[in-house]
Amino acid sequence: KKIAFTIVLNGMPFIKEQYKYVPTCFDKWYIIEGATIPANCTSWCKQIPEKYINKYKCSVDGTYEFLNEIQNDKIRVIRKNGFWNGKLEMCNSFMDEIENCTLMQLDVDEIWKPEILRNIFEYNDKPEHHTTYDFMTFKCNYYVGPNLKIISDNTYGDMPYEWYRLWNIKHKTQWISHEPPRILGCTRTLIKEFTKNKNWIFDHYAYVNKEQIQFKEDFY
Numbered sequence: 001k002k003i004a005f006t007i008v009l010n011g012m013p014f015i016k017e018q019y020k021y022v023p024t025c026f027d028k029w030y031i032i033e034g035a036t037i038p039a040n041c042t043s044w045c046k047q048i049p050e051k052y053i054n055k056y057k058c059s060v061d062g063t064y065e066f067l068n069e070i071q072n073d074k075i076r077v078i079r080k081n082g083f084w085n086g087k088l089e090m091c092n093s094f095m096d097e098i099e100n101c102t103l104m105q106l107d108v109d110e111i112w113k114p115e116i117l118r119n120i121f122e123y124n125d126k127p128e129h130h131t132t133y134d135f136m137t138f139k140c141n142y143y144v145g146p147n148l149k150i151i152s153d154n155t156y157g158d159m160p161y162e163w164y165r166l167w168n169i170k171h172k173t174q175w176i177s178h179e180p181p182r183i184l185g186c187t188r189t190l191i192k193e194f195t196k197n198k199n200w201i202f203d204h205y206a207y208v209n210k211e212q213i214q215f216k217e218d219f220y
Contacts, residue, residue, distance in 0.1 A: 001101040002121060003169075005030040007090045010052060010061040010215060011108035014205060018106060023074050025117045026104070031067060032078045032090040033058050039086035041177040049218055057083055061211070087178040095174055103167045105181060109205045109212070110140070120166065120200050134186035136166040139196045140204040149203075157206070164189070165202075 004026040008015060015031075022029050035048045035057045051060070058064045058079060071077045078093050091105075102124060106112070120136070123129065142150040142157030150157040164181040176182040195201075207213050 001027040001098075003028050003030070003098055003101045003103045004106050005032065005091070005094065005103070006106045006108050007032045007087060008059070008063060008108040009033065009035055009048070010059045010211075011063045012059075012061045012066075014109045014111070015063055015066060017111055018108070019070060021112070021114045021117075022106065025112075025114055027074070029075045030078060030094045031071075031075065032084075032093050033063065033067060034079050034084050034090070036084040036086050036090065040088040041179045042087045045219055052215060052218070088175060091175040091178050091181075096172060099169055099172045101169050103169050103183075105165050107204070109208075110202055111205065112202045116200055116202070119198070120195075123198075124166065124168070130168055133188045133190040134168055135164055135183070135188075136190045136195055136200075137192040138163045138165050138200055138202060139192050140202045143203065143205045144207045146208050157204070160192070163192070 002025065004022055006015075006018065006029070008031060035053045036042065036045070038045045038047060054060050054064060056064070056079065067077045076094070078090075080089075080093075084090050102121065124136070139153070139158060140163055144150060144157070152158065154160055161180050167183050167186050169183070169186075171185070173184045173186075176184055207216070
């Protein structure tokens with residue numbers, strides 16, 4: 001099975017773009033919504049200001065209502081009664097439900113082309129490849145404006161330790177950390193140079209609109 005997961009708080013307009021292709025490319029999409037306290041590997045973050053959360057500790061930009069509309073058998077929305085204990089708890093919220101699958105982390109401001117995902121899955125589905133790697137590392141076009149992106153290698157937006165995005169999960173396991181993304185038992189990577197040469201590159205709209213930048217300034 002192909003499993004995607006996204007953690008989100010105030011994910012507009014990107015969550016709507018993901019909805020256009022994620023359900024058709026994956027068998028299951030876990031969307032974990034809500035605010036976190038500064039804890040574990042994201043303890044360096046700040047407490048999220050009240051203006052960014054509703055009474056359920058969820059989104060105020062329309063994401064909460066949108067997720068209520070789209071959840072179905074293939075899309076499971078997970079929320080908590082109160083604050084999440086850091087992003088690590090969000091990542092682990094569904095892990096006891098999955099095994100023998102391909103898992104992909106999709107941050108809410110990341111957009112993949114469906115044909116690239118299909119090419120990745122075609123390669124990854126070959127059993128012989130699983131003897132050499134447990135997860136894949138990718139390059140992204142890192143946007144720092146509506147029409148401005150960083151494309152250089154091993155610089156801000158493309159550090160060597162960034163963009164672990166696909167894991168082959170054989171048995172039930174847990175996340176060790178969200179930053180960097182690490183799953184217990186997954187230690188061997190298919191390096192970024194390989195996936196880049198295959199043109200398996202995604203678009204990361206990290207800093208493209210005023211509301212998004214203001215939130216990140218307040219949170220980070």
